Amino acid sequence: ANNRTFTMIKPDAVANGHIGAILNDITAGGFKIVAMKYLKLTPEKAGEFYAVHKERGFYGELVSFMSSGPIVAAILEKDNAVEDFRKLIGATNPADAAEGTIRQKYAKSIDANAVHGSDSDENAEIEGNFYFTDAEKF
Ligand code: CMP
Numbered sequence: 129a130n131n132r133t134f135t136m137i138k139p140d141a142v143a144n145g146h147i148g149a150i151l152n153d154i155t156a157g158g159f160k161i162v163a164m165k166y167l168k169l170t171p172e173k174a175g176e177f178y179a180v181h182k183e184r185g186f187y188g189e190l191v192s193f194m195s196s197g198p199i200v201a202a203i204l205e206k207d208n209a210v211e212d213f214r215k216l217i218g219a220t221n222p223a224d225a226a227e228g229t230i231r232q233k234y235a236k237s238i239d240a241n242a243v244h245g246s247d248s249d250e251n252a253e254i255e256g257n258f259y260f261t262d263a264e265k266f
Contacts, residue, residue, distance in 0.1 A: 159205065
């Protein structure tokens with residue numbers, strides 16, 4: 129079914145000048161942009177967004193990295209959006225990401241892994257609503 133996922137182009141990919149290339153890969157992959165923003169998270173907002181990982185050892189690193197510079201947040205629409213987007217971006221650790229995937233091409237480490245992609249339809253909805261009101265979705 130045609131449905132939605134949520135993505136962030138992370139501070140590393142923005143700082144390294146990859147916004148344009150990544151958006152091109154996303155649209156070439158058949159995803160329609162439903163909503164998009166360029167912003168910088170405060171540590172508080174980053175902590176809130178990643179609250180599900182609060183108990184993980186990497187939480188502090190993750191929050192400080194995600195608030196270290198501007199990001200692009202976007203809601204994307206496509207048939208089978210969540211699963212197909214995870215295929216397009218590749219494994220969380222870029223060392224394991226398949227050839228041609230966004231993380232293989234643009235990411236440096238498991239923290240600085242270029243992009244986020246929702247892991248379920250339910251989380252896609254929650255994560256998109258963290259950044260966008262209904263009036264900002266087209
Ligand atoms: P993301 O999909 O944005 O969700 C949580 C992030 O935590 C993940 O991408 C990684 O960038 C980061 N992270 C750091 N260490 C780990 C780990 N061991 N397992 C999963 N995610 C990790």
